Amino acid sequence: MPELIASSHCKTCSYKNLLFGNLSPEELNLVNRNKKEIMFKKGEIISREGKDITSFLYLKEGLVKLYTQSQDNRDQIISIAKPRDFISLLSMFSLSTYKYSISALEDSVVCSVNMDALREVISKNGDFAIEIMKKMSKMYDDIIETRFEINRKHLRGRIAYILIFFSTHIYQSDEFELPISRREIAELIQMTTENVIRILSEFRKDKIITIDGKRIKMLNPDRLENVCKLG
Amino acid sequence: MPELIASSHCKTCSYKNLLFGNLSPEELNLVNRNKKEIMFKKGEIISREGKDITSFLYLKEGLVKLYTQSQDNRDQIISIAKPRDFISLLSMFSLSTYKYSISALEDSVVCSVNMDALREVISKNGDFAIEIMKKMSKMYDDIIETRFEINRKHLRGRIAYILIFFSTHIYQSDEFELPISRREIAELIQMTTENVIRILSEFRKDKIITIDGKRIKMLNPDRLENVCKLG
DNA sequence: TTCTAGATATGATATATATCATAGTATTTA
């Protein structure tokens, strides 16, 4: 069960400057009265594709995936979001229902601001609107750029890319626990589950990584970087 | 040479309601004083990746492509934009330089609004900001959705997709002149030029289409629709 | 506990796609 958790007033929140840094005290109060923090356990669904949009969401702690449900019970993962990311995208302003589903890959804390309240602040404060556009457009641009980058690569390059992604952007370490299954990796970088497993095994045999279940250790990051670039 | 053309005042422009419908007379005047209409001939470059962002652009007439220059002299086409599309994307608010190049596939007329002026209007008018977000988020969402759709398909499905795209969304006709070369089709749907040509030939042999240079006639749209869906 | 569904793993094979080669045709450039 998602669980409402106690939260401080926005004005003392350490995430304030993420977006709300230049609001007037009244505007910040409005946001504060209309926000809540919710804790999701690993595996729980944060929002579901097609449901009415009622909140603006950003991730305070944890890790989540944005994805769409495909026809044949196979998802398409759009992106992995980390703390400080805005996980409800801009379409919230143009659509009445969420375009993507979001679920927690690790225990996560989400700050949820009521959409009408947010709209009211934007309507009064154009500079705030520009801040939102900046942040969201960066998310969109990153998603688009990443998609092209991944699709240009061969399968070995894609696997290398995703390992480097987790190592560099999520865990800042050469050794980490994969937060998603081989199948989800496949859904993220558009290949079959078998080939994800196969290529990870190849990397292991080539002594580029070690594998222990979901635990990955990068033995040769330079070589991985090379595979990522060249194939 | 791009050519400045005479343009009416924004308040009488038939494109006003595209975005500027709810501006106050003063705001509309500000936009009007800071806008110009420019005519680009087929093949001319409208804006170049990496150049300083000075204008907000939308297409009034014609057809353009958004693309990035790749390493090996092979472009990646991001999307094809048609009249009423905003061809400078949201990144204009977050980046200082254009992220994509834009060039004219057909003679095109672009309305260009000075960025500082637009920013001033947004800053004063939050509802206008929401309008911009709506429109732009739709462009982003479409690009992302299209990318996933294309990449899920086999090559025959991709070619069918792109033929249907031109037929349905651009020319509203079963018969049309392809505005791009086989090579550009390849750059748009991520395959090799040879295979674009080969599969178009297959469609011709299968009597799904006729080909006369760039001229395509769809003989069997239903079957094409089927190829698009199934493979 | 036992049973079951899902995840990981690997091999054999079929299929899809890219690459290489070559040639004709159209279009631009000198």
Next chain:
DNA sequence: TAAATACTATGATATATATCATATCTAGAA
């Protein structure tokens, strides 16, 4: 006008990837 360059076209071949089959190993359900 000729020469050069890009575009279209097609075949042969190599390579990359998906599919199918099977097995083991979990983690959760009964």
